[in-house]
Amino acid sequence: MAASVTVENLNPKVLKCEYAVRGEIVIHAQRLQQQLQTQPGSLPFDEILYCNIGNPQSLGQQPVTFFREVLALCDHPCLLEKEETKSLFSADAISRAKQILATIPGRATGAYSHSQGIKGLRDAIAAGIMSRDGFPANADDIFITDGASPGVHMMMQLLIRNEKDGILCPIPQYPLYSASIALHGGALVPYYLNEKTGWGLEISDLKMQLENARSKGIDVRALVVINPGNPTGQVLAEDNQYDIVKFCKNEGLVLLADEVYQENIYVDNKKFNSFKKIVRSMGYGEDDLPLVSLQSVSKGYYGECGKRGGYMEITGFSAPVREQIYKIASVNLCSNITGQILASLVMNPPKVGDESYASYKAEKDGILESLARRAKALEDAFNKLEGFSCNKAEGAMYLFPQILLPQKAIEAAKAAKKAPDAFYALRLLESTGIVVVPGSGFGQVPGTWHIRCTILPQEDKIPAVISRFRAFHEAFLAEYRD
Numbered sequence: 001m002a003a004s005v006t007v008e009n010l011n012p013k014v015l016k017c018e019y020a021v022r023g024e025i026v027i028h029a030q031r032l033q034q035q036l037q038t039q040p041g042s043l044p045f046d047e048i049l050y051c052n053i054g055n056p057q058s059l060g061q062q063p064v065t066f067f068r069e070v071l072a073l074c075d076h077p078c079l080l081e082k083e084e085t086k087s088l089f090s091a092d093a094i095s096r097a098k099q100i101l102a103t104i105p106g107r108a109t110g111a112y113s114h115s116q117g118i119k120g121l122r123d124a125i126a127a128g129i130m131s132r133d134g135f136p137a138n139a140d141d142i143f144i145t146d147g148a149s150p151g152v153h154m155m156m157q158l159l160i161r162n163e164k165d166g167i168l169c170p171i172p173q174y175p176l177y178s179a180s181i182a183l184h185g186g187a188l189v190p191y192y193l194n195e196k197t198g199w200g201l202e203i204s205d206l207k208m209q210l211e212n213a214r215s216k217g218i219d220v221r222a223l224v225v226i227n228p229g230n231p232t233g234q235v236l237a238e239d240n241q242y243d244i245v246k247f248c249k250n251e252g253l254v255l256l257a258d259e260v261y262q263e264n265i266y267v268d269n270k271k272f273n274s275f276k277k278i279v280r281s282m283g284y285g286e287d288d289l290p291l292v293s294l295q296s297v298s299k300g301y302y303g304e305c306g307k308r309g310g311y312m313e314i315t316g317f318s319a320p321v322r323e324q325i326y327k328i329a330s331v332n333l334c335s336n337i338t339g340q341i342l343a344s345l346v347m348n349p350p351k352v353g354d355e356s357y358a359s360y361k362a363e364k365d366g367i368l369e370s371l372a373r374r375a376k377a378l379e380d381a382f383n384k385l386e387g388f389s390c391n392k393a394e395g396a397m398y399l400f401p402q403i404l405l406p407q408k409a410i411e412a413a414k415a416a417k418k419a420p421d422a423f424y425a426l427r428l429l430e431s432t433g434i435v436v437v438p439g440s441g442f443g444q445v446p447g448t449w450h451i452r453c454t455i456l457p458q459e460d461k462i463p464a465v466i467s468r469f470r471a472f473h474e475a476f477l478a479e480y481r482d
């Protein structure tokens with residue numbers, strides 16, 4: 001019987017969609033990992049180091065105790081009735097769990113919730129946003145989601161009608177954006193971050209790209225800004241943010257602000273400012289600018305990727321449009337309740353005076369300070385490699401060095417039908433077990449080659465990562481030097 005479903009008759013939007021952070025190189029790494037299990041000693045390394053994805057706990061980062069205590073108590077409320085609980089859990093985790101459970105109808109964490117998320121948790125998130133920004137936030141504007149990704153998909157679904165609807169996206173960009181634009185059948189309108197100025201976002205380039213797209217009949221609907229940047233690690237300066245907001249207002253664009261790395265800042269001279277705060281401090285209110293701000297429990301110092309929690313805060317949309325957004329959310333029923341609770345916790349961590357505060361602060365600072373040291377150590381190491389130039393990771397979880405590849409290597413890549421940076425990343429994996437993502441998965445200025453490497457291996461592993469990388473790179477150059 002002939003197969004009724006073939007690749008040829010699949011939805012072409014699915015075929016067009018690419019997602020390199022889990023692409024060919026990662027699939028090959030998983031194969032090699034299996035080989036290490038079934039035939040130990042058969043490869044030149046004894047473990048695979050996944051530096052391809054911002055998944056901190058998979059590389060040994062420990063979860064924050066307070067958050068997990070509250071989750072455990074919420075998930076098994078009968079613990080709250082037991083005497084031993086008082087010695088096993090901190091007092092503020094116990095009281096927080098009780099407070100949260102009181103907002104959940106029937107204390108049932110196994111029940112569906114409101115499609116935007118449990119109201120009490122949205123109130124807590126709104127309070128967290130207000131204390132972060134100093135401007136009011138409203139629970140009705142919050143949609144709690146299973147990580148930030150569903151929020152991005154929802155907005156693309158809402159905005160993209162056909163291939164003539166465009167979304168301005170940074171290049172390089174996190175491929176969730178290119179993938180979701182492709183899946184929803186829209187046009188990615190690229191704007192280039194300037195590598196020479198530390199991945200600067202230039203309004204002149206935004207304008208040029210917008211005009212260029214419009215001249216081709218593209219109706220540009222939104223601007224995506226990832227701050228701090230992935231894969232590029234830059235943190236936007238406040239003045240730059242004002243200009244971006246003005247640009248969106250003047251051009252009638254929705255501002256999609258991906259702020260999932262808001263807690264990941266590693267330099268003293270930069271500070272995270274939410275676009276919500278910037279917009280409000282410019283005096284713009286609800287009717288001036290449609291703004292979507294995305295946050296996630298996957299990043300920051302919490303790194304709870306597998307719990308799938310996050311939210312989008314939606315302001316500046318009319319009531320009928322918000323009803324449509326609510327309708328899309330309701331088709332998915334609701335996000336998972338554990339992720340909802342965690343999203344409320346990361347926006348309202350323990351405060352001075354709470355029993356957990358000192359240990360919470362020590363865990364948080366320990367993780368963030370270690371990430372800053374790892375970022376610096378890897379940046380310095382990359383900058384010492386011949387042909388590498390690596391901007392600082394001011395924030396986020398990645399380094400994105402440019403590599404000047406010898407012509408001979410580029411030709412070898414061509415012969416192997418691979419992009420040169422994918423060829424390099426594959427060779428790196430096969431000789432060291434280190435998994436990185438080629439720059440071609442994020443977009444880059446044509447003719448330049450990059451790799452993205454996370455800063456997430458634990459500190460005791462960093463010297464080995466650096467020396468394995470260096471040895472590989474020297475051997476690669478020796479093989480392909482022009």
Ligand SMILES: Cc1ncc(COP(=O)(O)O)c(C=O)c1O
Binds near residue numbers: 176
């Ligand atoms: C910039 C950015 N946005 C969104 C996400 C989505 O993450 P999640 O769906 O786990 O919140 C990621 C994940 O790496 C990211 O880097």
